[in-house]
Amino acid sequence: MIRLLIVEDSALMRKLLGQIFTAEGDFEIAFARDGTEALKVISSVRPDVVTLDIHMPLMDGLACLDRIMLEHPCPVVMVSSLTEEGAEETLAALEIGAVDFIAKPGGAISLSIDELTPRLVEKVRIAASVRIRRSRRLAERVRLAQSGPVRPAVTPLTRHIASPRPSRDPRRDSTRAGLVLIGTSTGGPPALDAVLADLPADFAWPIVVAQHMPASFTGPLARRLDKLCELTVSEVAQQIKLEPGNIYIAKGDADIVISSRAGSLVAIAAPSDPAYRWHPSVDRMVRSAMKHVPATDLVGILMTGMGNDGAAAMADLQAAGGYTIAESEETAVVWGMPGELVRLNGASDVRRVEDIGASLLDRVC
Template sequence: MIRLLIVEDSALMRRLLGQIFRAEGDFEIEFARDGAEALRTISTFRPDVVTLDIHMPLMDGLACLDRIMLEHPCPVVMVSSLTEEGAEETLAALEIGAVDFIAKPGGAISLGIDELTPRLVEKVRMAATVRIRRSRRLAERVRLTQTVPPPQTALSRGRGSPPATPIRDPAKSGLVLIGTSTGGPPALDAVLAHLPAGFGWPVVVAQHMPASFTGPLARRLNKICAMTVGEITRQTKLEAGHIYIAKGDADIIISARAGALVAMAAPSDQTYRWHPSVDRMVRSAMKHMPAAELVGVLMTGMGNDGAAAMADLKAAGGYTIAESEETAVVWGMPGELVRLNGASEIRRVDEIGASLLDRIC
């Protein structure tokens, strides 16, 4: 049985969430109406996973989460709104240590709960398998980027892969493509904050998120990164020194216009399960650029989005980096890339930025 603590001040939401997980048949459920009650319950119930509302009386979700991570570290899935304020608060929760989040449906919650149910159950089941370490906190991840990474060894590279050959021709164009999902925002912090303002290639990021979350994500990254960070909302020329965040609930396409490389948001293609689709991003780039001028990075995330496309990229002569199981919150996406023998190298999250710098000068 999976021990689940549902922390929610709304009686209606507690009832609906309880019904969802009781119907699964393998959840033992307790409830708390606010953060203070949640902390008392955690100390005795010892849940495998917690769903935590952000807006609650007495002690809000962020304050409660901070105490959970310090006193009783366990996997937490935040339940947030789709508003911009909800996005900002959810990103803060992911920094503190939440594993994932689920956005409440808009309008009448009782009408939208059926659409929410499959993804909610999937996320909670996944979270219950995660081993929480305090080092997942943003502050510690960022501190890792200030240290000198250990030298690359044969074990840290993909099986049978030669050492990375740096691309030292400043006139050589290229593009870095990063895909991530569950646990992605703190991982992006650690990697992108490592890159200097003069980094020679543009970087495009597909992070699985709702549309209302990717703008706040881009703005927050822009505050901590030396490179300029923005969200792709229209056709945009890709330039060195810039990081481009794909708009949520859509896909991002790499193309060429008037001899320049551009990115644009496109309606999500339902042949792909996750959005923005990493697979679609990578395959669109391969249509317009030689594989040797592409570097793919696949980091923490549930599922397999990006693995097949990046394996094809490596086979065509491109370079790929998979986050190691040691640091990934969920080793689904990067693990699948490794399984397909599609990783040129395997790196801890705190080593990926240095690896990019070593290769792209």
Template sequence: MIRLLIVDDSALMRKLLGQIFDNEGDFEIEFARDGEEALKHVQSFRPDVVTLDIQMPGMDGLACLDQIMLEYPCPVVMVSSLTEEGAEETLAALNIGAVDYVAKPGGAISLGIDELAPSVVEKVRMAAAVRIRRSRRLAERVRMAHSALRLTSPPSSDQSSSNRGPARNFRPTGLVLIGASTGGPPALDAVLTELPADFPFPVIVAQHMPSTFTGPFSRRLDNICALTVTEVTQQTKLEAGHIYIAKGDTDIVISSRAGTLVATVAPSDPSYRWHPSVDRMVRSAMKHVPPADLVGVLMTGMGNDGAQSMAHLRAQGGYTIAESEETAVVWGMPGELVRLRGASEIRRVDEIGTSLRDLVR
């Protein structure tokens, strides 16, 4: 049985979420009405996973999450609204240590709960399998990993990671293509903040997110990165010194206009399960840039988006980096790339930025 604690100040939301998981048949469920009550249940019930509302009276979800990560670390899935304020709070929660989030249905909750059910069950099951280190919160672990792991860990013996050669002879038209999903925001923080202002390639990021989240996410990254970070909302020329974040709920497609590489927003293609689609981004780039001038990076995330396209990229002469199981919150996407023998190297999240710098220097 999976022990689940549902924390929400709405009696209706507690009831509806409880019914969803009770129908699954393998969940033991307890409920809390606010943050203070949640902390008592976490201490006594020791849940395998917590769903946590962000906006609650008294101790809100962010304060409660902070205490959980400090005192009783366990996987937490945030339940948030799709408003811009909800996006900011959710991004803060992910950096404090939440594993994932689900969006509350708009309008009448009782009418939208059926649409929410498959997603929330899938994310809670995935979160229940995540191991949260007791020593520090996720965001702090990611930020401190560079120094801590280098001091305590022997050199990696992962595929191709110990025999990587010198920088490749890329042409100026090269691109870095990064895909991420569950656990991606703090991991992207760790990677993208390592890139210097004179990084010679444009960097395009497909992070699975709703459209209301990618704008605040881009602005937050722009405040902490040396490179300029923008959300792609229209046809945009790709330039060195820039990081381009795909708009949520759409796909990002790389094309050429008058000999210039551009990123274009495309309606999400139903033949791809996740959006923005990493696979579609990579495949479109390969049509306009020689594979030998492309670097693909596949990071933490549930599912397999990006694995096949990046494996094909490597087979065609491109270079690929998979985040290691050691640091990935969910080793789904990068793990599938490794399984397909499509990773040129496997790196911990704290090493990926350095690898990119060395590779295209």
């Protein structure tokens, strides 16, 4: 049985969520009405996974999450709104330590709960199997045990000062144009932080990112990364020319397609293709790029995420002469997408997330 704690201030939402997981047949469910009550319940229930609303009285979801990750670390799935404010709060929650999030559909929740149910159950089941890295925020947990409350984990983001670049390999053609393609899903935003903040402003190739997210979340994600990175980060909401020194975030609930216009590479926000399960589709992004860029001038990076999006396309890319990196099981929140790439023998290299940026710099000078 999976022990689930549902933290939600709405009595109706608690009832509906309880019905959803009771119907699954393998959940033991406990409830809390706010963050303060959740901290009392969690110490006795010891849940395998928590669903946590962001907006609650007395103690909101972010403050509660911070305490959970310091005092009783366990997998947490945030329940947020589809607003821009909800997106920014959700990204902050992922930085603090939440495993994943589910966005409430608009309108009356009692009428749209069926739309939410399959994805919610899938996310909670996967989160319940996640092993929280004991090293994460260890210093803060030690200080908490020794001297009481510590400062909140989330601080204002500032532009990162990248590490010195490795010396250029004189055998490598510095004028060669290429493209970096990154795909990620569950656990992706913190992984993107770790990889992209390591890159200097003069990084030689454009970088295109497909992160599975709703449309209202990818703009805030791009703005957040832009504050963190030396490179310029923007969301692709319309056709845009791909240029070095830039990171392009695919718009959520759509697909991103790489094409060529007047001799230049462009990224296009395309309607999501129902032939692909996840969006923005990593598979579609990679396959479109292979039509316009030689495989030897492409680097594909597949990081944490459930499912297998991007694995088949990146395996084909590697077989055609491209270079691919899979995040290691040791650091991935969910080793679904990168694990499938490894299973297909499509990974040129397997790296811990904190080492991917350096590996990319070594490959692209």
